[in-house]
Amino acid sequence: MDVQKKVIEIIAEQAVLEVTDVTLGSTLEGLGIDSLGLVESIFAIEETFDIQIPFNANVPSESDFDISSVSAIIFGIEKLISEQE
Template sequence: MAESVQEKVIRIIAEQAVLDVSDVHPHSTLQELGIDSLGLVESIFAIEEAFDISVPFNANEPGKSDFDISSVAAIVAAVEGLVAQKAA
């Protein structure tokens, strides 16, 4: 069975943070997971590659981008939005 968007994003974030998938929860923030700015960039690149999407370059500026990185759930929702745009 194929991974859901949430499962895939959580797996990618866990890999980048060198954590077990069970340690990454939707309510977790990247800061709580120990992901710094370099880890964020690496996570974004991995997400772009995994889903064949382009994350806005200003994703780290919440007021200027629709791509919210405030929590794992927000990242999942943003990725789902980009995947849906691509499919349309």
């Protein structure tokens, strides 16, 4: 499965945007994803890739999982997947 492509699809769906509107440098905030959209995105990603993201929705700044950009999210997911193998 192409992690980058699937993550971008999930984020685009949550932001109600076209896939082409989501770039690796995009931020969730810049895409208009609010805290509820963030949580829904994380749930969708966890379900899709069968992983657990170490993310505290109540205090995102204290998380070890970087959500600063789409590329950071993809990097974190790829790392979690490789740790499971």
